[in-house]
Amino acid sequence: MKLKSVSTLALAMLAFGAPAAARDLTSIKKSGTLVVATEPTYPPFTYTQGKKIVGFEAELAELLAKQLGVKVEWKSSSFDTLLIGLGQGRYDMVIASHGITPERQKAVDFSNPHYCSGGVLVSKPGGPKTLADMKGKKLAVQLGTTYATRARSLPGLGNIQTYPNNTDALQALMAGRTDAYLTDRFVALEARKKTGGKLQIGALVFQEKIGIAFQKDNKSLTSAVNAALKKVQADGSYKKLSEKYFGEDIRCH
Numbered sequence: 001m002k003l004k005s006v007s008t009l010a011l012a013m014l015a016f017g018a019p020a021a022a023r024d025l026t027s028i029k030k031s032g033t034l035v036v037a038t039e040p041t042y043p044p045f046t047y048t049q050g051k052k053i054v055g056f057e058a059e060l061a062e063l064l065a066k067q068l069g070v071k072v073e074w075k076s077s078s079f080d081t082l083l084i085g086l087g088q089g090r091y092d093m094v095i096a097s098h099g100i101t102p103e104r105q106k107a108v109d110f111s112n113p114h115y116c117s118g119g120v121l122v123s124k125p126g127g128p129k130t131l132a133d134m135k136g137k138k139l140a141v142q143l144g145t146t147y148a149t150r151a152r153s154l155p156g157l158g159n160i161q162t163y164p165n166n167t168d169a170l171q172a173l174m175a176g177r178t179d180a181y182l183t184d185r186f187v188a189l190e191a192r193k194k195t196g197g198k199l200q201i202g203a204l205v206f207q208e209k210i211g212i213a214f215q216k217d218n219k220s221l222t223s224a225v226n227a228a229l230k231k232v233q234a235d236g237s238y239k240k241l242s243e244k245y246f247g248e249d250i251r252c253h
Contacts, residue, residue, distance in 0.1 A: 020089030022215035025068075025224050028092055034065045037075040037082055037091040044186075044245045045097050056245040057095045060114060061212075063237055067228035083108055086215055093225065094213040099146050109218065110211030112226050115242075116252035117210060119147055121202035122173065122188045123180040129202035131156045137179035140169040147182050150206060157182075166191075173199075184208075186246070209252055 028034055038053065038061075040046040046055040053074045065072045075091055082094045086108060097117075100110045121128055121139075128134050134156050141148045143162040151160050161178055163169040170191050172178045183191075185204065192199045214222045232238045239249045 022089055022218040023092055024218065025220035028070060028221065029068065032070050033073045034068065034070045035073045035075060035092045036061050037077055037085060037094045038096045039079045039082060040076055042097060056241065057097065059241055061095050063232050063241065064225055064228040067231055068224055083213060086213055092221060097210055098213055099208045100211045108213040109216055109222050110213055111222060112229060113209035113211050113252045114229055115210050115250040116207055117184050117186060118207040119150060119182050119205040120185045120188050121180045121182060121205060122191060122199055125200050127200065128180045129200065131205060134180060140172050140178040140181045142166055142169055142183065146208070151182050154205065
């Protein structure tokens, strides 16, 4: 998984444009269907198996819809267009690992966080583990993500190298062209698996709260989903789902 940024222009258009009216909870229940959008290319959060969208967030959306007494109708879109489509009334909600940021909150409303993540330093054994270890070192980040933005504001990170995707950044680290890689902790865990454990993961540098997005002021649906999320976290089904994909409970603590 990666936490991705949306252009300021796109959010501004969404926040100050004339959005189509969102369906409220009553309309959704009457239809029997909750229209949910995602970008299903980020395992284990959302991805495809055949024609089916699966993953932690996909199954969580299904759980929440069940609490509302409706079924999910899935829509796929590129990440950069998800919130715009939400504002145009094409979806009822978006679940796609959006970090809850002040910029995004101007454009959409978010549920209570459905999980927490954050940035970690990834390096080869013996490499940097903390920001203090990064003095005079090279750091790789993925271009266009919240991590690239965060890296520029963190102390001690003077030599920042950007790469178009996670794979390129990881390859740079493995080839010795950079000393560490700042990424999401779940991406880091996947990378360690892929390298056969030949990477070390440092402590959390910062935390990110991840939420489900709704059209502005769709209070009835936002409140209902928050109540459903609270229920599945209390009855053990959230924990069971989380442990299925991650081996741990990833809710915010």
